[in-house]
Amino acid sequence: MASSHNTIESFYKAIAEGKLVAGKCRVCNKLLVPPRPLCPHCYSSNFEEVVLKGKGKLLSYTIIHVAPPQFRAMAPYTVGIVELEEGPRILGVIHSPSGRPLKIGQEMTVSFDTNVHPTWPKWPRYFFKPAEDVDSKSWTS
Numbered sequence: 001m002a003s004s005h006n007t008i009e010s011f012y013k014a015i016a017e018g019k020l021v022a023g024k025c026r027v028c029n030k031l032l033v034p035p036r037p038l039c040p041h042c043y044s045s046n047f048e049e050v051v052l053k054g055k056g057k058l059l060s061y062t063i064i065h066v067a068p069p070q071f072r073a074m075a076p077y078t079v080g081i082v083e084l085e086e087g088p089r090i091l092g093v094i095h096s097p098s099g100r101p102l103k104i105g106q107e108m109t110v111s112f113d114t115n116v117h118p119t120w121p122k123w124p125r126y127f128f129k130p131a132e133d134v135d136s137k138s139w140t141s
């Protein structure tokens with residue numbers, strides 16, 4: 001039986017608490033981010049929830065100029081793929097509070113935006129920013 005941990009709801013619930021979590025397959029040890037009810041590698045539904053460090057390297061990014069309606073107020077914005085230290089690759093919005101150009105391979109740190117834009121889904125969001133910018137107080141100012 002699948003545990004209640006490995007659902008998209010539990011993923012966003014953890015984000016609301018400032019945690020990035022993965023579902024770790026107890027059969028093949030693969031980490032799934034976000035957690036899924038079924039392991040795509042071995043079809044197991046036996047997971048444990050693990051908290052990730054939220055650090056990784058920027059693999060690629062793209063600037064979104066034409067956004068879907070719910071993100072239109074944000075455009076243009078940057079979306080990138082970050083390879084986490086634990087291995088999984090995760091898609092996320094990238095903020096560069098310093099305004100410095102992003103570099104492929106640079107260290108990124110996850111941050112959490114619990115002050116969600118009203119037109120967004122109610123779930124709190126995570127995003128990434130360059131590790132060198134982690135001291136910046138806010139990406140909105």
Ligand SMILES: [Zn+2]
Pocket residue numbers: 025026027028029030039040041042043044
């Ligand atoms: Zn598995």
